[in-house]
Amino acid sequence: MKIIGAGFGRTGTASLQAALEQLGFGPCYHMVEIVKDPDQADFWLAAGAGRPVDWKGFLGRYQSGVDFPVCSFYVELMDEYPDAKVVLTVRDPEKWYESSLKTIYAMSKDVPMRWWGRYVPRMGKINELASTQIWDGLFGGRFRDKEHAIAIYQRHIEEVRRRVPADKLLVFDVAEGWEPLCRFLDVPVPDGPFPRLNDMAVFQRRVRIMKVASWAMVLLPAVLLGGVLARRR
Secondary structure: OOEEEOOOOOOOHHHHHHHHHHOOOOOEEOOHHHHHOHHHHHHHHHHHOOOOOOHHHHHOOOOEEOOOOHHHHHHHHHHHOOOOEEEEEOOOHHHHHHHHHHOHHHHHHHOOHHHHHHHOHHHHHHHHHHHHHHHHHHOOOOOOOHHHHHHHHHHHHHHHHHHOOHHHEEEEOHHHOHHHHHHHHOOOOOOOOOOOOOOHHHHHHHHHHHHHHHHHHHHHHHHHHHHHHHHHO
């Protein structure tokens, strides 16, 4: 791995993922990989529990990684990949909190994911990972406490600045575009605009779809049972 993303989710990590892959640092690991393959959550749960894991075996095909859960293990990844550079994505704390609350937190907490876990156990692993390592772990079960959540966010930024050598760290707002990222990675600036992906409006539509799908999963068995009973009368 050549690039380690230390920024929290909702700091432009999807845009950074696309940018890194466009610059030749792909594939880039992102939380979406776990959504595609929920069994991957087992690896991250083991790492979070302090059990020995094979970082290079698991991430061997990836040249970069961003978003949760990668950002929670940036220290371990720096130890494993001592030549890697670190990109810390940041944004205005108030905007970060609002976006996180209405997207990734809503997806995990407001959507009845526990039902997904009951009927589709592999999907339940995603919610277990998010709850264990992010909402109950990192934020101590207090993400709805805005001041507390923002304090954790800012403390993480300060910690990364302190722990990562200055020559290996880029503190990056994706609104800055290609130039600072390409300069840091020593690659040419590509033609075309910097990627702008996964904005809040798009993500909120996904949350609404997930809510409908989740409640359909919950209610469908009752509807089918009602139909069977009605035909027996």
